[in-house]
Amino acid sequence: MNVTAVPDIPEVRAGDDLAGMITERVDLRPDDIVCVASTVVSKAEGRAYDLDDFPAGPRATEIANRLGDLAGEEKDPRFAQAVLEESTDLLMDAPFLLTETRFGHVCVNAGIDRSNVPDNDILLLPKRPSESLSLIHISERA
Template sequence: MELFAVPDLPEIRAGDDLAALIAERADFEAGDVLCVASTVVSKAEGRAADLADFPASDRAEAIAARLAELTGEEKDPRFAQAVLEESEELVIEAPFILAVTRFGHTTVNAGIDRSNVPGHDLLLLPENPGASAERLSEALGIPVIVTDTSGRPFRHGQRGVALGWAGMPASRDWRGEHDRDGRELGVTVQSVVDELAGAANLVAGEGDGGTPAVVVRGFEFGDHEGSNELFRSEEDDLVRQALRAWEFGE
């Protein structure tokens, strides 16, 4: 398997035909998968915003004041309001905001970015990354994964993860298959969209690299059952349930 960045993409702006811009710069082959950063998807879909778009509610004021007290740094309540409006739930509000987005992804600050947004204060995640991936996949004729970087519990650092995908299953199911000793596998479900997103992030890089689209060539899904389950349901997410009952400082 090999991965390579799509070169020379321009600064993406609202209304740009992202699929056409990528297609002009990449020669796809059968079996290719495109991983594209949510930042450029959001920009093309007009998801850049300003703090002035989010007048702070009483709840946002309280969240910002608590965070400022804990960190010793001034916090803009309008940012907290943006997080509230982009979330279906705040799992915790201190010492940082951990939010569940409206499409099911759990991440800090609802994934709102404050870097690489020329002319604006904020960049929101795509409203529906799955639908975004579907549109790109249909236009390009290959599977597409919309990616972001995200921190992980119990580990330092961020890694690439999938937010939306189309043209391929999210995971491959090894349950019922056997290991080298003949033991049947009972729990192994491999999140291939996350693993491809992580691999693509190594090529795309961070900061001012300007290479947000990566082609994966030679990946083979294999003869496995596939599944589109990626985000845990509320009922199955024991960590989310535990965090709801926890309060920072107690």
């Protein structure tokens, strides 16, 4: 088995053609398996939001305060609100938020990413991951 990263991928933006970006840079064979990180799918789908889009309700404020007390640092209640809105169930709320997503995945913080976006932004998981992957259609371009 060989694992190869796709070279020279530019910063992915909303509306980008991921399949095209990949097939332009890698010579794929019919039996190749392509793994695509949810982060780039989310970026291409325009799933980056400003935290100000998630005004904190009382429950989110309570959760952020409790997590802040445990961590010894202030936690943003808007982030807790985004996690609540992206989850169907909050399985655990301390010492971190363990959630179930709309598509049945159990993950921390509803899979919301703060590390691959600028400043006050957050990156939500793809809305329908299985559908997103079928829309990429890499196999038809190889």
